[in-house]
Amino acid sequence: MGLLSDPVRRRALARLVLRLNAPLCVLSYLAGIAWFLALAFPPLTQRTYMSENAMGSTMVEEQFAGGDRARAFARDFAAHRRKSGALPVAWLERTMRSVGLEVYTQSFSRKLPFPDETHERYMVSGTNVYGILRAPRAASTESLVLTVPCGSDSTNSQAVGLLLALAAHFRGQIYWAKDIIFLVTEYDLLGTEAWLEAYHDVNVTGMQSSPLQGRAGAIQAAVALELSSDMVTSLDVAVEGLNGQLPNLDLLNLFQTFCQKGGLLCTLQGKLQPQDWTSLDGPLQGLQMLLLMVLRQASGRPHGSHGLFLRYRVEALTLRGINSFRQYKYDLVAVGKALEGMFRKLNHLLERLHQSFFLYLLPALSRFVSIGLYMPAAGFLLLVLGLKALELWMQLHEAGVGLEEPRGSPGPSAQGVGLASLVAPLLISQAMGLALYVLPVLGQHVAAQHFPVAEAEAVVLTLLAIYAAGLALPHNTHRVVSTQAPDRGWMALKLVALIYLALQLGCIALTNFSLGFLLAATMVPTAALAKPHGSRTLYAALLVLTSPAATLFGSLFLWRELQEAPLSLAEGWQLFLAALAQGVLEHHTYGALLFPLLSLGLYPCWLLFWNVLFWK
């Protein structure tokens, strides 16, 4: 700190920052991107290992052999479901009771803020059925959950069948130390949300549901199962939950252990994991999976009903049975054995899962990158903003005081004028963000009345209209803003915007690295470049291309590209509109934070840069 308090050396340092600012920024940005790309390579990725002693060293012998029973249950379930057209509650209750569970039901209803066109639902009312296997000689203080979300179509019948067969098998064992809850939810995630809220006696999303009659203490872990065929070729595991939350890595390790033990083919992001990490081939595949995970985590959606459990600090993951055109297939017994093994090991837990990592990235099922290794990538990107802000601060400082007299502070009057001119753009852009957050859902009926569109379309189109209307703002604000020193005005505004952006991205990167990194990688370069001189049209085009909405649009293309199912532009646009609607809907139904974050935080911040660009 002596470096900063010594005015001579301070001046030298300042000169260095000013003169080398542009190369330093470019270097820092490239370093950030390079660091991120290097995450998939072996020195930065590590092999996963089981940290939890209670699950690591114990032996489990799986005895599940109820494959036929599971298929019979699945057939009955599917038949009853087809007959009733909804979840056959009575049949489920009867069957669960017949295998010896304590059965309870919970009814719930929810009116969505606007019709969900992807799932075709608006006013939803359904019933969850759950059976509790009471552990002998235990006081119902801890429990495990096996859940099957049932949607409106007739998928997941096999999962219900396997759940019932497993329940029947588990009921005959005496070694359970924790209660096991077998939960079948209607309307997949909505039902799960209703059940979880009622279980924890909270109401965070405005769901109306009947209170739960049966409880089983604190839930230690949950596994969601999605199976739609009698035979599977592989099991895919999904870990990304609501708002990018991840389960403890040990749960994933547990799943992987039983995949290996049972010889099951297990995939992550729908991709087989690369075998050869010594050559360049493996890490490149790993990078692809890493990018897929980053995109999925950044979306903040619950990728499976396990995602909603994570909010309540219940470690959970979703297993999906995939039936593709591979030669070798597994029957339900193999899947059941893997689940039995997992539950028996979870049953051994003395404490809830806490030993392993909560913040990680996965380039493969058996490899991970810990938070200490991936954070520098975001750090380098944010450094660009810091450097740019420092440069602006020094320029402002010198402009106010004059180069000859580096001592003394700038006059309060000059500073006052500079700050007063910032109030209008800041307020207007924040108000724009607020409008973007509130108006689409609030004004859907008005829009649907006056234009020939459905409510869901109205929401999306209003969203886009307000978003685009924000671009017209600089022409409005410069009349409001009057300042004596025009150069100082935009510099002060850009300084505030840079600090605002850096703060937001820093906070996001800490909680959801993927989102923070993705936004930083796109927004930082243009944010650093924005100024009201030079080729404005080029800058404007760049700024529009890196706005949050454009990032979302680009991410969709990247996502499909990585999944080897490229999109055409028209498809991409349709997907983009659907994603917007889903984003708003998930905010209202599950409390996903991406929509408010973008509309209330990043969009106003981005508007500030737009303001800087068109400053007069």
Next chain:
Amino acid sequence: MAAAMPLALFVLQLLGPGGWCLAEPQRDSLREELVITPLPSGDVAATFQFRTRWDSELQREGVSHYRLFPKALGQLISKYSLRELHLSFTQGFWRTRYWGPPFLQAPSGAELWVWFQDTVTNVDKSWKELSNVLSGIFCASLNFIDSTNTVTPTASFKPLGLANDTDHYFLRYAVLPREVVCTENLTPWKKLLPCSSKAGLSVLLKADRLFHTSYHSQAVHIRPVCRNARCTSISWELRQTLSVVFDAFITGQGKKDWSLFRMFSRTLTEPCPLASESRVYVDITNYNQDNETLEVNPPPTTTYQDVILGTRKTYAIYDLLDTATINNSRNLNIQLKWKRPAENGYIHYQPAQDRLQPHLLEMLIQLPANSVTKVSIQFERALLKWTEYTPDPNHGFYVSPSVLSALVPSMVAAKPVDWEESPLFNSLFPVSDGSNYFVRLYTEPLLVNLPTPDFSMPYNVICLTCTVVAVCYGSFYNLLTRTFHIEEPRTGGLAKRLANLIRRIRGVPLL
């Protein structure tokens, strides 16, 4: 003997009035009663009725001696040959939807309707004079009654008392809707009462409370009634009624609990000595709304059940003439309390002291049948001292199970048995009688997760935190609060200053 005569006369005079009373049966009597009705809306209606009955025929005899019957009204009856008189003053409107049907109906404002005797020749003149006289008696604007607001209804108003013929020619009816009822109308009304407002129920008639209500209606009804069962001769009946509705939100501060004192700011201390009957009725019919029950204090001595206005009602009766009612505490303050079964009982909470004693919450609750009762306690999660964590802190911390002890009414009445003789399984908990049995239930223990620090690297964390705080915070604070000035290095010390001082005195440029 001559000496004895005046003495005897004197004695006779002395005994005169008393002896006259004893000898002749009382020809007039007073009954007073107050009905308190808790209304479905939470308000309370109080209805006073004072009934004076006089066994004399006012028109025929030139009556000059009045005892209980007010002379002002008695003279009115004989002078204007009235058969019936009904006069009411009302402020407010009876909300039937929220308050239910009223005992005494009256329109808002002043209402007067009178049946004259068929001996009256000029009915309109009598009517005009009568309304003017009444106007003076009750300090009301009844003198505004004239032909423009007087009607002779033919169907709706029948004589309420004894009547031989109903020739509508002798009926006059008028309403003054603008009439405002106030203390000046109440005071003359009260003066008509035999005990005025000195004793009995009428002590409750305090103007400032009565006019602090959402409904006020006072009335005077005079009519002839049968003197005996065979109706051989007639008696005159005067009913003075007053009904008020107390507003739960204004008077009761939003509470539904009432007492005589809270309604009238008075309690009952003694019955009216002239009254032959003085009673307070409280409607204790179980409305069964929100599972609430009404509790009356002091407990009534008797109850009265009847079908009133189409519904079966139960009334608690307090007889003021019964010495036990008042004598216990020198006054009677009837209290009405709404009891919500789940809320009554007893709550004992002993807050925790950190690391010394746990929280204790005990509640005595009466549970309604077939209901779910949820008791929830809010708590905050706190960090413990780091030595206080158990070796497995991530398992969570146990909260011991709650205890539920209950006396459950038994379905079948068990016969009392000898405690020593009964089987052992049935004799752990002493049971007072066979009508209920004791049950104690426990809930499951609760596992609560407290915030847990990462114990694998406390040393690292402490070191890092301390370093960050010490280095960064200290230096930045220093930098932000200090201003830096460049000072020219000074050469020379004391000698130079001295030299400069001398030069300044000499007026020579400084060194």
